[in-house]
Amino acid sequence: MTISFIITTYNILPYIGHCLDSVAAVARAGDEVILVDDGSNDGTVEHVQAFAAQNPFAEGVTFKPIYLGTNTMGGVGIGANIGLNAASCDTVFFVDGDDWVDIQGFNKARAHWTLHPSDILFTNYLEFDQSKQATKKPADFQKWSGLDRKTPLDTLRAQALTFIAVPWRKFYRRDFLEAHKLRFPEGDFFFEDNPFHWAVCMKAETIGFLNTIICYHRINRPGQTMASTGIELTAFFTHFDTILNNLPDADDRNLLSAARWLLSNMSWHVGRLSRQAYYSYGTAASKALQSIPDALWQNDLAATEAMKSIWPIANRLRSGDINGQIDAWQRQAIDNRLGSMNSHLQRLQTNQGRLQRQVLGQIAADSFESIQRRRRVAMPLPPDPSE
Template sequence: MSLSVIIPSFNTEKWIELAIRSVVNEGVEDYEIIVVDDASTDSTAAVVEDLSKQNNKIILIKLPVNTPGGAGIPSNIGLQKTTKDFVAFLDSDDWVQRGYFSKQMSVLKQLDADFSISSYVSIDAQTHEKIPAYDFDVWPADKGREQSIDPRKALALSPEPWRKVYKSEFLRKEGLKFPEADHFNEDYPFHWSVCTHAKSAVLVPQTGYFHRVNRDGQTTVESGNRYTSFLPHSLGILEELKKKNDKKAISYFQSWLVRHSRIIEAQLSEKEKREIFSAFHEICERANFRYISLEAFRNNNVNRLYLFLSIHAGDYSEYTKALFLTRRKSRRAIKRRLLKKLGPVGIARFILSRICRRSL
């Protein structure tokens, strides 16, 4: 089995050697590391060039000018250059532990899946705090072993490309690539395309990927406009799923959307929160209200149901209350709010529908 690792880089001279060496020492014998440097203004490219002289499996592609948006264009350039059986991505300030890619490749081959998705640990560059993946709560109940899943279920998981390994043939056959535009969050539409085009996927519950956050100079989302840059893509994927009448995929997608709204709101101003809420409301209005609500009940997730109901109704005041209560993890208070909002008949109807779904 062979592996291509694509590393888009920009001004990460302090960390890129660790990223590259972690792949070299990972244990895969047949590999290539493709670093696409997006016109760094520091010595990032020089560091990579020195390493490539020591190891001809390290390939440096230097772009003459910085490309617009995030890492979409460099990632696509890297994809065009891959020659191996499997493809993975690595942020240039992150690293992997030994065996991380090998394990996923082995499981992919064993279960004949199009892509794998793993857990990860975020490392705060300022405090050195280890932060677990925020979506581990929505993984299937048996979290301790590898398992095949409906790829649409991955729509409910965070979309980072670096937590996955892909079959090269699958990406080529489906013509999948990152959007190229002057915006960030290009991970989102790529992730959604992968999930909706794949025939099979596998969960690998290892945490061998370490993602650096909160570092100086990190290219990240800094404003509400950048947070909303993925919204046109999300409307597009929602319309595509509706044309297919794929209710399950819509429910997984909405599940991610609701959880994402809870995560990003703490980083926004009041004005930006209202802008984001309006955008999410537009998306949720197009959702299958009954099906999404039932999915939340089926998974016993009253937090997500409460958030979805408030977004769907366009009730910003109720939404802020939902965020406050879900942060406090006050399930009893949330259930009281739901009872008040839906009434006992509505609650009974949802519970009955949940029972009926389990009997199908």
């Protein structure tokens, strides 16, 4: 099977070279590499052009750069859709321009995909922490150990929906995407891979899973969406509405999965919200949570979520007590600042005590050396044996 690699870029000059090198290493004759740049102004475009001029791809690989010239609204949705519209191969594989492909793992996954075709194939990945220069496992890594591949489609779909929504860990059959007109939602928001993930999983008739590391996803770099702490996180509630609107009527099983998905993401949100985002986030959360039926909330959700830290927050917002939750967030923020200040003071006191001990030790050493010098001066010289 041939592959359309879709690379999306925006102001990632320090990383794009590594990405392109890795894709060039796995692209084969008949493949195409579609790079969509979303208006970079940091030299990314010039680097891509210089890379292409070197003709680094294997014979028979087509390189299709698309330079939008201006930054589009939202995240990568528009760029990814442009790439999808330009794709012509059997398979679609997305690559973030600041990530890179694991060559051995990707080739193994490609061989599996060729022998076991499906609408989508889930694979595994590792995160690379840019600030710490270290790799780590993603949050859903442990799900692989409990995965049941020999189960009915509905259960496979339910398992797939619990995985992190990122598109670049999947192989997509392009005819499947085109038959269902599956595209990323476009708008003035980020995290658009979440509703795309749900739409793909809900439409798929065959789903494959292969626990092989095929790429490294870069995190904690300057300018990254995952560093969001403000009102952009309210996009999750817009995406929740999109997910619900695309569910079949009376589909309580997937409605329950969607509600759990939302609560899981809220757990990640609330610890990083800025004060300026409290009201906008609380208002959007309240509206979204109220769309979950009472019976589902009070019974099914309460049975699995009630012991989690997000549950009292979600209950308060769902009841409409937005101001009460904002007050709670503000008190928590004050407590956190006080705790941070106390920790800082304790470190200062510890350092001060250590410094005092060092100074006293030095004084004692100096005093001892002074005494020794005085003793040497006061001690009479031994008699000269020659006399």
